[in-house]
Amino acid sequence: MPQAITDKDGVKRYLITLNVNGDAKTVLVKGNAILTNVLRDELDLTGTKKGCELGDCGSCTILLDGKPVDSCLMLAVEADGREITTIEGVAANGRLDAIQESMINHAAVQCGYCTPGMVLSAKALLTRNPHPTEPEVREAIAGNLCRCTGYVHIVEAVLAASQGRTAPADH
Amino acid sequence: MSDNHKVIGRSVPRIDGPEKVTGAAKYTGDLKFPNMLYGKILTSPHAHARIISIDTSEAEKLPGVKAVITHKDVPELKYGLSPARWDENIFCIDKVRFVGDKVAAVACVDEETCYRALKLIKVEYEVLPAVLDFRHAMDEGQPLVHEEYERNINTEIHQEFGDVDKALAEAHHVRTDVFVGQRTYQAPIEPHSAISMWEGEKLTIYSSTQSPHYFQYYIAREFGMPMGDVRIIKPYLGGGFGGKLEPTGLEFAGAVLAKRTGRPVRTFYDRAEMFAHNRGRHAQYMEITTGVDKDGKILAAKANFMMDGGAYTSLGIASAYYAGALLPMTYEFDNYQFDMFRVYTNLPACGAQRGHGAPQPKYAFESHLDNVAADLGIDPMDIRIRNARRPDTVTPNDFRVNSCMMRECLEQVREMSGWDEKKKNLPHGRGIGVATGSFVTGAGYPIYRTDLPHAAAFIKVHEDGTAATLYTGSVDIGQGSDTILCQMAAEAMGYRYEQMKIVAADTEITPLDFGAYASRQTYMSGAAVKQAGEEIKKQLLDMASTMLSLPADDLECEEGVIFSKSREGKSLTFEEVARKHFVLKGPLLGRGAYTPPKLGGSFKGAAVGTSPAYSFGAQVGEVSIDEETGEITVVGIWDVHDCGKVINPRLLHGQVHGALYMGMGESVWEEVLFDDKGRIRNAELANYRLLTAVDMPPIQSEVVNSYEPTGPWGVKEVGEGATNPTLGMFSNAIFDAMGVRVNSLPLTYEKVWRALKEKREKEETIAA
Ligand code: FES
Ligand code: FES
Numbered sequence: 001m002p003q004a005i006t007d008k009d010g011v012k013r014y015l016i017t018l019n020v021n022g023d024a025k026t027v028l029v030k031g032n033a034i035l036t037n038v039l040r041d042e043l044d045l046t047g048t049k050k051g052c053e054l055g056d057c058g059s060c061t062i063l064l065d066g067k068p069v070d071s072c073l074m075l076a077v078e079a080d081g082r083e084i085t086t087i088e089g090v091a092a093n094g095r096l097d098a099i100q101e102s103m104i105n106h107a108a109v110q111c112g113y114c115t116p117g118m119v120l121s122a123k124a125l126l127t128r129n130p131h132p133t134e135p136e137v138r139e140a141i142a143g144n145l146c147r148c149t150g151y152v153h154i155v156e157a158v159l160a161a162s163q164g165r166t167a168p169a170d171h
Numbered sequence: 172m173s174d175n176h177k178v179i180g181r182s183v184p185r186i187d188g189p190e191k192v193t194g195a196a197k198y199t200g201d202l203k204f205p206n207m208l209y210g211k212i213l214t215s216p217h218a219h220a221r222i223i224s225i226d227t228s229e230a231e232k233l234p235g236v237k238a239v240i241t242h243k244d245v246p247e248l249k250y251g252l253s254p255a256r257w258d259e260n261i262f263c264i265d266k267v268r269f270v271g272d273k274v275a276a277v278a279c280v281d282e283e284t285c286y287r288a289l290k291l292i293k294v295e296y297e298v299l300p301a302v303l304d305f306r307h308a309m310d311e312g313q314p315l316v317h318e319e320y321e322r323n324i325n326t327e328i329h330q331e332f333g334d335v336d337k338a339l340a341e342a343h344h345v346r347t348d349v350f351v352g353q354r355t356y357q358a359p360i361e362p363h364s365a366i367s368m369w370e371g372e373k374l375t376i377y378s379s380t381q382s383p384h385y386f387q388y389y390i391a392r393e394f395g396m397p398m399g400d401v402r403i404i405k406p407y408l409g410g411g412f413g414g415k416l417e418p419t420g421l422e423f424a425g426a427v428l429a430k431r432t433g434r435p436v437r438t439f440y441d442r443a444e445m446f447a448h449n450r451g452r453h454a455q456y457m458e459i460t461t462g463v464d465k466d467g468k469i470l471a472a473k474a475n476f477m478m479d480g481g482a483y484t485s486l487g488i489a490s491a492y493y494a495g496a497l498l499p500m501t502y503e504f505d506n507y508q509f510d511m512f513r514v515y516t517n518l519p520a521c522g523a524q525r526g527h528g529a530p531q532p533k534y535a536f537e538s539h540l541d542n543v544a545a546d547l548g549i550d551p552m553d554i555r556i557r558n559a560r561r562p563d564t565v566t567p568n569d570f571r572v573n574s575c576m577m578r579e580c581l582e583q584v585r586e587m588s589g590w591d592e593k594k595k596n597l598p599h600g601r602g603i604g605v606a607t608g609s610f611v612t613g614a615g616y617p618i619y620r621t622d623l624p625h626a627a628a629f630i631k632v633h634e635d636g637t638a639a640t641l642y643t644g645s646v647d648i649g650q651g652s653d654t655i656l657c658q659m660a661a662e663a664m665g666y667r668y669e670q671m672k673i674v675a676a677d678t679e680i681t682p683l684d685f686g687a688y689a690s691r692q693t694y695m696s697g698a699a700v701k702q703a704g705e706e707i708k709k710q711l712l713d714m715a716s717t718m719l720s721l722p723a724d725d726l727e728c729e730e731g732v733i734f735s736k737s738r739e740g741k742s743l744t745f746e747e748v749a750r751k752h753f754v755l756k757g758p759l760l761g762r763g764a765y766t767p768p769k770l771g772g773s774f775k776g777a778a779v780g781t782s783p784a785y786s787f788g789a790q791v792g793e794v795s796i797d798e799e800t801g802e803i804t805v806v807g808i809w810d811v812h813d814c815g816k817v818i819n820p821r822l823l824h825g826q827v828h829g830a831l832y833m834g835m836g837e838s839v840w841e842e843v844l845f846d847d848k849g850r851i852r853n854a855e856l857a858n859y860r861l862l863t864a865v866d867m868p869p870i871q872s873e874v875v876n877s878y879e880p881t882g883p884w885g886v887k888e889v890g891e892g893a894t895n896p897t898l899g900m901f902s903n904a905i906f907d908a909m910g911v912r913v914n915s916l917p918l919t920y921e922k923v924w925r926a927l928k929e930k931r932e933k934e935e936t937i938a939a
Contacts, residue, residue, distance in 0.1 A: 046201035047194015049409075051360045052442045056856040059360055087194030096192065104188035107821035110829065111649025112191030113361040113409030119192060138864040145856055147360050147410050148649050150832030151864040153825055168182070168821070 002080045016080035020045065021089025029076045036060045038076040039086060047087035047116045051145070058144035061117035062086050068124040070143070087116035090123060099123055099158060102166040106157035110148035117144045122158045131162055177730045178662040179884060182821035185654045186673060187407070187647070196407040199379045200364040200439055207366070208237055210428045210438040211285040212420050213275040213292050214447065215267035218517040218849030219301035219314065222266060222294065225275060230291035235284035238431040239292065241275045245427050250393050252385070252417040252522070254619050256325065256484035258317060259520075261393070261423040266299070268316055268482035269517050270850045271447025273420045278428040278436050301517035303849050305479030306456060308514035316482055316515035325480045326491045326513035328776060332567035333506030338471035342462025344546060348539045349458045351915040352531035352898075353842040354479065356451035357524050358861060361409020363445060367425035368435035375402040376422055381411040381648055382686025385618060386418045387678045393423060405676035411648040412833065413523035414450050416688050417485060446854035450485050450522030451843065453478040453513070455494060457535035467547050467554040471506035474498055474532065478521075480513045485522035486618070487513055489779050493528030496780025497895075498536055499566045500609035501577055501787060502558035507567040517849050523688065525833050526610065526894035534838075534916060537606035537899025541906055551605050551903060552590055556581050559607075560787070569772030572785055574879040574887070576813040577607065580789040583875060588791035588809040601806070602908025603793045608895025612879070612888035613691025615770035615781030624764040625691070627682035628699040630660055630707055632759040636749030639664065639707075640672040644684030645696035647675060650890050651822040652692040656700045658818055659693075659883065663704025664761070665711070665728025666745060682764075690888040693818060694784065694879075695765050701883040702763030710759060714752045715743055784879045786888035787813040790831070790896040794904040801924025803839055803905065805868040810893055813877045816885035827872040827893040834897025836862050839918050 002014045005028065013028045020043060027042050036053070039045045039062070051059035053072045060072040063085035090097050099122050102108070109115050118141055125132055125140035132140065137158045138151070146154065160166060174180075190196040227239040242262040251257040262273050277288040300314045307313060308323040316323055339345050365378040374396065380386050383403035391398045408415070425438040440448060460473040474495050480487045495509030544554040559577040566572065584605070585591065593603045617625065632639045641660045647653040657671035674680055684696055708728055715733045716723040725737050733748055735741035752759045771781035793806040810827050817823050840860040844852040853859050872893075878885035898916060906912050911926040 040201070044203075045194070046197065049198070049361070050200070051362065051409075052856050054442065054855055054857075056442075057360055087192075091193050096189070100192040103192050104184045107182065107185065107651075107819075107825050109185060109188055109191045110651065110825055111359070111361065111408060111410040112187065112196055113198065113359075113649075115191050116194045135865075138867075142863040142865045145360060145861050145863065147358055147412070147833070147861065148829045149825055150828035150835075150870060151867050152828040152870055153821070155864060
């Protein structure tokens with residue numbers, strides 16, 4: 001259990017360290033603080049979105065030790081000491097990841113609200129299964145709801161990225 | 172109409188793509204301001220109740236609470252979106268009218284304190300009987316949702332064109348069917364959010380809005396302020412689909428809380444509150460009668476509808492008119508009667524959802540038309556081709572149709588889906604259905620009465636010519652208008668898309684535009700942008716003419732190069748000419764504005780449904796049904812759209828996919844459900860049943876090669892049209908597979924299973 005600090009009103013807070021996108025961030029949080037809110041409000045990582053706060057939409061997807069999870073279903077204290085990748089950590093040194101580039105080129109982004117979660121779910125998939133089939137891609141993003149695209153271009157984009165292409169076939 | 176376009180017609184990547192894929196794009200709820208407070212609204216737990224008293228004293232004492240407001244603290248003026256029926260108050264005064272109606276609001280130092288403060292507000296209610304079933308809302312003795320609206324009638328429409336009774340009397344075959352639609356919700360993934368702040372007498376609101384202009388107008392009106400003192404800014408927006416078209420309690424209450432506290436206030440809905448605010452698709456009861464000749468040619472149609480408006484009007488008057496106005500679009504007939512009652516109930520208000528008012532009537536009409544075709548033994552595709560609207564025609568309700576390739580859409584989708592083959596060979600349990608749709612390319616008239624242009628734009632070429640910024644009030648809600656309009660600007664200027672910048676949807680900086688609704692941006696905002704771009708080009712060519720000592724009409728500008736049409740080698744770059752212009756004449760600016768021509772007839776309600784151009788489309792879907800369980804598997808969907816010139820093919824097909832996705836959900840899965848107290852039973856995305864990636868079938872989307880003579884470069888609608896055929900298409904595919912017709916939406920597995928069971932029982936009785 002992380003170190004606890006109690007203020008003069010008797011409210012207990014915990015000193016936790018989140019390893020976010022390669023940086024160790026130490027924050028003081030209440031026991032009931034949701035991980036999404038800590039990332040967004042304390043660390044200004046607002047690329048992690050909130051669409052439902054119930055685990056339904058996947059907008060708040062992050063990678064926790066490499067695995068995609070809905071950060072709205074986690075307490076910040078549970079993530080103490082763990083490795084977190086948010087959407088802000090996907091592009092390295094200003095270079096987009098192949099999935100990101102492919103998403104742009106395939107017009108797989110419309111309003112973009114689901115996009116960070118989609119990118120991270122796809123990233124996790126391609127890391128564990130570099131050459132997925134179409135049903136495997138659909139399965140991997142089934143926890144990420146998109147109201148704009150019917151998933152058509154998103155699935156195309158992820159498949160293309162897995163084949164080392166980032167431009168659509170009709171380009 | 173030369174097709175030598177350099178920038179339009181290409182699938183350039185979205186201008187906002189990099190920001191969106193990296194998480195850098197800021198949506199309203201991502202913004203923070205120094206000293207910002209959080210605000211929440213207290214809503215009614217009852218569907219219908221008198222407010223006896225409200226006691227806020229305990230809430231005010233809670234540490235961290237900075238303001239608590241009720242109806243006593245806000246203007247009493249009623250607001251709404253449809254000027255003919257402003258019927259909503261910022262906070263309820265005498266009574267609440269649905270579960271979720273606004274009662275009070277708090278501003279606190281953090282979100283957690285807000286929830287605690289809301290719990291401490293004591294409201295005493297006298298619960299009243301509620302109207303929950305819209306079919307009985309007009310009955311004698313029903314409680315009244317609004318005392319001033321007798322029999323709960325919000326809107327009543329009676330229109331007749333031609334002589335319907337005579338045509339029906341003379342028809343070879345007359346048939347009547349009844350269908351019922353369900354209430355659905357737009358469910359954008361981004362929840363509504365607003366941040367309000369004051370500087371002296373000036374109010375600024377960042378909002379997840381589809382129309383900064385309408386927000387500005389209605390908010391200024393509510394607070395009695397000059398419009399110039401209200402600034403509305405739309406940051407990135409996470410989907411609207413009609414649900415973010417009108418100002419909500421978030422903006423009104425937020426503005427008052429910010430004034431009271433002197434601090435910025437962020438107000439927001441969570442997912443359940445979004446469902447409660449609603450403004451989704453009206454449930455409709457639809458009785459349709461048509462008379463046809465022996466070949467299935469439609470001679471007359473009668474539509475007798477009723478719709479559940481919920482507790483307030485929202486944009487519902489327009490929805491009610493749209494339901495009937497767009498029915499005679501895809502098929503030609505002269506005699507048409509439309510009767511409609513939109514009634515109040517003690518449920519959340521309904522409004523404009525993608526396809527506005529039209530998808531459910533289309534479901535009814537397309538299902539009915541297949542029944543007629545079956546009666547006459549005609550192929551469903553043939554009956555549609557036989558009746559398909561032709562270009563340069565006028566509908567019975569006086570809408571002028573210019574370009575129209577309804578017939579070609581049907582023929583192409585027939586081919587592409589393998590219709591004839593499948594019709595012959597599909598086994599029992601497998602079925603194929605077809606339906607058509609049409610939609611406006613922008614509304615012919617604004618929502619409130621004004622003679623202002625519908626869209627305006629200006630373009631500033633930077634002093635060294637290496638970039639140009641488009642300023643537009645248009646609103647990218649995800650559909651991609653920022654990208655499309657930059658392509659159009661670059662094309663008109665003779666510039667490069669890659670050098671375009673855009674500033675959009677900020678009422679203080681960008682010129683007027685009515686926003687994202689009624690599928691209007693590419694056409695209307697595009698017309699203004701094209702004009703602005705051409706003004707730039709003209710000034711550039713004039714300057715180049717002096718620089719090259721050649722007549723301006725011998726010069727052309729394409730992709731950043733100005734050249735002589737007659738003399739090889741005589742050219743200048745856009746940059747050097749633009750720079751010269753700046754040095755000699757000052758800023759290089761282009762301006763444009765668009766006002767639609769006068770449209771429509773003179774009967775009551777003639778304005779709704781008018782548009783300078785209409786899109787058309789046809790869809791085929793194939794389903795497979797498990798007879799044991801009623802489970803429906805969608806095998807494939809084919810869509811062909813007549814949407815005029817295509818500016819960006821990938822973005823265009825993305826619109827079709829999204830519209831189809833919404834229509835598919837509404838066909839079989841989506842429905843907002845209520846308990847017997849008027850509380851929503853499934854105000855969550857999973858239980859509302861948004862479809863996931865594994866639920867989606869292969870979708871093939873194509874266009875016909877069409878050109879709309881009134882549109883910039885020949886463009887017209889795409890964003891909503893593809894929702895219109897989908898519901899009817901599924902109904903027909905299920906009918907084809909099983910020989911049973913489900914007469915209400917959604918066409919759930921259970922309903923299909925029950926219909927099959929009834930059919931079997933009937934067959935057994937006959938056999939016995
Ligand atoms: S916000 Fe976490 S799943 Fe929707
Ligand atoms: S792009 Fe809008 S929700 Fe997916």
